[in-house]
Amino acid sequence: MNWLLVAVGGAFGAPLRYLTDRAMRARFGAGFPWGTLVANTVGSVLLGVVTGAVAVGAASGSVQLLIGTGLCGALTTYSTFSYETLRLAEGGRRGLAVANVAVSVLVGLGAVAAGTVLGRGLGG
Numbered sequence: 001m002n003w004l005l006v007a008v009g010g011a012f013g014a015p016l017r018y019l020t021d022r023a024m025r026a027r028f029g030a031g032f033p034w035g036t037l038v039a040n041t042v043g044s045v046l047l048g049v050v051t052g053a054v055a056v057g058a059a060s061g062s063v064q065l066l067i068g069t070g071l072c073g074a075l076t077t078y079s080t081f082s083y084e085t086l087r088l089a090e091g092g093r094r095g096l097a098v099a100n101v102a103v104s105v106l107v108g109l110g111a112v113a114a115g116t117v118l119g120r121g122l123g124g
Helices: 002-028 034-055 063-077 078-090 094-121
Strands: none
Touching: 002 034, 002 063, 034 063, 034 078, 034 094, 078 094
16 A cells, blocks of 8 residues: 555656746746756655654654655656756856756755754644
């Protein structure tokens, strides 16, 4: 049954990532991978909240499979982040490539840390 929770979460996360990317491209253009940055940041916050909530008993392992593994696993994407960074560098936009790496890592770590604090706060 666990695989079904992961699959259902993934079925929502993948289109959400696609729609996030399309919305960011429509708003800001394709010069910087804003869609991937936003999707990865939202996924990091959400994963932190779920992980923190599970740690204090405010959410179950099933919620962690559904949202943490399924939804966040499909919403976030290291492969696209890597590919987009490489494309920036190969296109002569090395400064943007470095900025993408630095911002993605720092914002992602901050987002998961903040989410974990929020999730632990749900415990009581």
